[in-house]
Amino acid sequence: MRFYLEITLLPNPEVGLNFLWSKVFHQLHLGFVEMLDADKRGAIGVGFPKHCADGKRLGLGDKCRLFAEDEATLERFAAPQRLARLSDYVHCTGIRPVPDKLLGYAVYRRVQPKTNPERLARRYARRHGVDLATALNMTVELRAAGDNPAYPLSFRYCDMLKPSVALPFIRLQSLSGGQTFCLWISKTETVAPVTGSFSAYGLSSVATVPEF
Amino acid sequence: MAAKNDATVLAFEKKLVPSDGYLYGTTWNDRSNLKPLALTPKSVRGTISNRLKPALQNDPLKLNAEVEKPNLQTVDACALAEDQDTLKLSFTLKVLGGVDKPSACNGPNFNASYPGVAQAYIEQEGFTELAKRYAVNIANARYLWRNRVGAEKIEVVVDTGDGEQLVFDAKQFSLRDFNAANMDLQKLAGKIADALCGRLPYLLISVEAYALVGKAQEVYPSEELILGNGKGDKSKILYAVNGTAALHSQKIGNAIRTIDTWYPGHDDGAIGIGPIAIEPYGAVTNLGKAFRTPKDKADFYSLFDRFALGEKLSNKDQEHYVMAVLVRGGVFGQSGKE
Amino acid sequence: MTRRLLLIPHLQIHNANAMSSPYTIGFPAMTAWLGGVHALQRHLRQQGLTDIELTGAAISCHRFDLQTHKGQGDFVHSIVGTANPLDKDGGRPAFVEEARCHLEVSLLIELQGFDTDERERLEATLNQQLCRMKWAGGDVLAVKPVEIHTVDEDDDHSVRKLLNRLMLGYVLVERRELMVQVMRDEGRDALDALLDFLKLMHRSEQDENGKVTWSSQRKAPGWLVPIAVGFQGISELGQAANQRDLGTPHRFAESVVTLGEFKMPYRITNLDDVLWQYHADTERNLYLCRTLTAANLIGD
Numbered sequence: 001m002r003f004y005l006e007i008t009l010l011p012n013p014e015v016g017l018n019f020l021w022s023k024v025f026h027q028l029h030l031g032f033v034e035m036l037d038a039d040k041r042g043a044i045g046v047g048f049p050k051h052c053a054d055g056k057r058l059g060l061g062d063k064c065r066l067f068a069e070d071e072a073t074l075e076r077f078a079a080p081q082r083l084a085r086l087s088d089y090v091h092c093t094g095i096r097p098v099p100d101k102l103l104g105y106a107v108y109r110r111v112q113p114k115t116n117p118e119r120l121a122r123r124y125a126r127r128h129g130v131d132l133a134t135a136l137n138m139t140v141e142l143r144a145a146g147d148n149p150a151y152p153l154s155f156r157y158c159d160m161l162k163p164s165v166a167l168p169f170i171r172l173q174s175l176s177g178g179q180t181f182c183l184w185i186s187k188t189e190t191v192a193p194v195t196g197s198f199s200a201y202g203l204s205s206v207a208t209v210p211e212f
Numbered sequence: 213m214a215a216k217n218d219a220t221v222l223a224f225e226k227k228l229v230p231s232d233g234y235l236y237g238t239t240w241n242d243r244s245n246l247k248p249l250a251l252t253p254k255s256v257r258g259t260i261s262n263r264l265k266p267a268l269q270n271d272p273l274k275l276n277a278e279v280e281k282p283n284l285q286t287v288d289a290c291a292l293a294e295d296q297d298t299l300k301l302s303f304t305l306k307v308l309g310g311v312d313k314p315s316a317c318n319g320p321n322f323n324a325s326y327p328g329v330a331q332a333y334i335e336q337e338g339f340t341e342l343a344k345r346y347a348v349n350i351a352n353a354r355y356l357w358r359n360r361v362g363a364e365k366i367e368v369v370v371d372t373g374d375g376e377q378l379v380f381d382a383k384q385f386s387l388r389d390f391n392a393a394n395m396d397l398q399k400l401a402g403k404i405a406d407a408l409c410g411r412l413p414y415l416l417i418s419v420e421a422y423a424l425v426g427k428a429q430e431v432y433p434s435e436e437l438i439l440g441n442g443k444g445d446k447s448k449i450l451y452a453v454n455g456t457a458a459l460h461s462q463k464i465g466n467a468i469r470t471i472d473t474w475y476p477g478h479d480d481g482a483i484g485i486g487p488i489a490i491e492p493y494g495a496v497t498n499l500g501k502a503f504r505t506p507k508d509k510a511d512f513y514s515l516f517d518r519f520a521l522g523e524k525l526s527n528k529d530q531e532h533y534v535m536a537v538l539v540r541g542g543v544f545g546q547s548g549k550e
Numbered sequence: 551m552t553r554r555l556l557l558i559p560h561l562q563i564h565n566a567n568a569m570s571s572p573y574t575i576g577f578p579a580m581t582a583w584l585g586g587v588h589a590l591q592r593h594l595r596q597q598g599l600t601d602i603e604l605t606g607a608a609i610s611c612h613r614f615d616l617q618t619h620k621g622q623g624d625f626v627h628s629i630v631g632t633a634n635p636l637d638k639d640g641g642r643p644a645f646v647e648e649a650r651c652h653l654e655v656s657l658l659i660e661l662q663g664f665d666t667d668e669r670e671r672l673e674a675t676l677n678q679q680l681c682r683m684k685w686a687g688g689d690v691l692a693v694k695p696v697e698i699h700t701v702d703e704d705d706d707h708s709v710r711k712l713l714n715r716l717m718l719g720y721v722l723v724e725r726r727e728l729m730v731q732v733m734r735d736e737g738r739d740a741l742d743a744l745l746d747f748l749k750l751m752h753r754s755e756q757d758e759n760g761k762v763t764w765s766s767q768r769k770a771p772g773w774l775v776p777i778a779v780g781f782q783g784i785s786e787l788g789q790a791a792n793q794r795d796l797g798t799p800h801r802f803a804e805s806v807v808t809l810g811e812f813k814m815p816y817r818i819t820n821l822d823d824v825l826w827q828y829h830a831d832t833e834r835n836l837y838l839c840r841t842l843t844a845a846n847l848i849g850d
Binding site for chain 2: 639794
Binding site: 010011012013014015016019020023085086087088089 | 354357358360361362363364383386387388467470485486487488489496497498499
């Protein structure tokens with residue numbers, strides 16, 4: 001990861017940071033999707049230099065950086081144009097080489113709670129040979145649940161709550177449906193860089209981006 | 213200064229009087245086709261706010277028992293229709309003069325001094341600086357609040373009642389500073405200044421803002437503040453007037469008076485967040501923060517007590533700020549202080 | 551007898567104070583409306599129209615939008631508030647329960663000391679001033695140009711024509727006599743008498759087949775409302791610390807609340823039924839707004 005550009009969100013009294021993150025990341029995500037290769041691998045990684053998840057303070061701060069191995073990839077991504085509609089609320093630097101002096105490296109990974117009803121329903125659908133919509137909406141009979149009367153005998157996945165995770169997140173709208181969901185982002189610091197590809201959100205569970 | 217501000221009852225009526233802002237859906241290319249936007253109730257599943265115990269997380273059965281506790285909520289939502297790509301906001305803004313006359317005041321010293329001080333400000337400054345800033349905030353469509361974010365194009369059509377429409381490309385006017393120079397903007401600012409100085413009996417401006425936000429996009433009307441427990445099962449109630457989604461007049465007024473770049477720390481990147489609304493303590497609700505504190509002697513009361521009795525403030529900017537608070541209006545008697 | 555009346559048509563008011571009285575919310579108190587009329591008169595006199603007197607006012611309500619909310623399943627309405635700005639520490643000050651309303655009214659004001667030569671000047675001054683005023687604590691968003699009418703009281707047609715200008719709406723009339731009657735005949739105190747007319751009685755009846763039917767009824771027909779109409783002085787005239795105006799004597803006072811009724815203008819026959827006037831009874835320290843009709847009925 002030798003080149004980067006930095007995006008700073010400029011919240012104002014009328015528009016808060018969380019709302020801006022939704023709008024900005026939506027645009028970035030559209031761009032990442034466009035740039036995925038045939039194997040759905042992306043060449044641009046995202047870092048959040050102000051990511052914070054200790055105890056009560058959760059947040060992404062007001063900055064993110066886009067990293068790539070070469071300048072051309074970031075030029076092709078054309079961040080300023082992608083964010084043109086948000087120009088009053090976002091500052092975008094030019095493409096710069098990553099500095100020599102680094103603090104280290106970090107993995108920014110998407111975290112999905114295991115009990116996300118859609119994921120559970122997808123698993124159920126695979127195992128029972130039904131499609132996802134059916135699995136979500138059908139009533140699933142449960143085996144006898146012992147003596148505890150609090151346990152129901154049947155339920156539907158679509159009635160389950162969407163749980164939350166103690167990590168900073170961005171609220172996004174899915175590109176297919178109108179559903180909103182939370183993109184939880186965890187940060188793991190590492191000493192050595194690991195190369196690899198990134199998802200359509202610019203995140204990875206193995207590949208690092210430089211920290212400085 | 214031996215004299216003291218002796219007004220225990222002191223109130224000023226606001227000089228910028230906005231109406232509510234009504235929201236309509238239309239298309240950028242054919243604006244004659246216009247429909248009021250309605251609110252639609254929407255069911256949402258609440259998220260479990262605290263973290264789940266690990267045992268629960270891995271056991272859908274147990275989790276479901278938790279889920280059985282009903283947590284369904286209804287919220288109001290508002291969006292453009294599938295065939296609409298443009299949001300229209302319309303409101304009126306009345307501008308009045310008479311800032312030299314409090315609507316209530318009982319201090320003899322104050323009454324002897326203040327009108328002269330205010331008239332001197334009007335004579336020297338003619339409200340040109342404030343009027344220009346208000347005009348920029350009309351042109352830049354700041355009053356769209358969150359509806360402004362991500363709009364591809366924004367056009368503001370202003371009618372000041374003389375038969376000539378002024379049209380502004382809102383994106384050409386910054387939200388961060390007030391340096392814009394433009395003939396139409398000067399015209400608008402000139403009229404506002406005339407009204408504030410009392411050279412016009414009053415000025416009624418009608419504003420129509422069009423924002424190209426995209427088909428079926430979500431729209432953000434004002435949220436209602438329900439006092440007490442009367443929300444029923446709704447967790448968010450939006451504002452509508454006769455079935456038309458709307459922005460509160462207070463919200464529009466707040467955006468138009470977002471002209472304070474004179475607060476301590478404005479130029480400091482770590483503190484400043486651009487212009488803030490004119491408020492006695494420089495309060496920004498979203499941030500839960502007051503930027504003008506009595507500790508810094510930067511709040512309205514610290515400055516006004518001196519200004520009203522004829523003392524010179526250390527610079528023109530502070531006078532602009534004090535006059536802008538009076539244009540905002542409010543109850544400023546001694547009892548009005550914390 | 552000919553009378554001159556000033557019509558202020560379709561005054562649209564935003565965020566007016568919806569305290570009908572110290573205990574009730576709804577249509578702004580009568581004291582607010584006559585106060586506005588008095589402020590208008592003072593302005594006219596400052597503008598050199600020194601002989602003009604605005605001696606009484608009728609008010610017709612065309613649209614009334616009280617800012618309350620009742621959620622599904624709620625038993626009562628809640629006030630929709632407005633947030634006050636943050637305090638000096640950036641903290642949220644306590645919410646103040648101030649009921650607000652948006653409304654559209656027409657005012658019919660009796661005019662005395664009017665010189666027809668001054669008509670144009672009067673109309674121009676009024677049209678200008680109305681847009682600069684506040685009414686019942688609310689902002690004026692729009693108003694139609696004022697009209698000055700002359701009616702012959704003996705000519706029903708001319709009175710009717712003018713009253714029709716208050717349509718479509720409801721005109722507030724005084725119904726103090728209802729309270730007086732109940733207090734006298736049934737020995738009720740004033741508050742009980744007021745409540746007697748406001749409460750809704752639900753009754754059930756069982757016929758010979760055992761079928762139960764419920765009916766709901768009020769004590770008297772009509773749209774009766776409690777409304778503040780003035781003040782009862784409860785201290786001597788004097789000076790108080792921090793009083794609002796040093797040049798005017800001060801006195802502590804309590805609100806006077808009575809019954810009013812909203813009536814369709816076509817049911818009104820006499821202008822004095824709807825024109826409210828100031829009346830000061832200095833013997834009893836009463837400062838009231840009242841209609842001549844009600845005063846005559848009661849005989850005070």
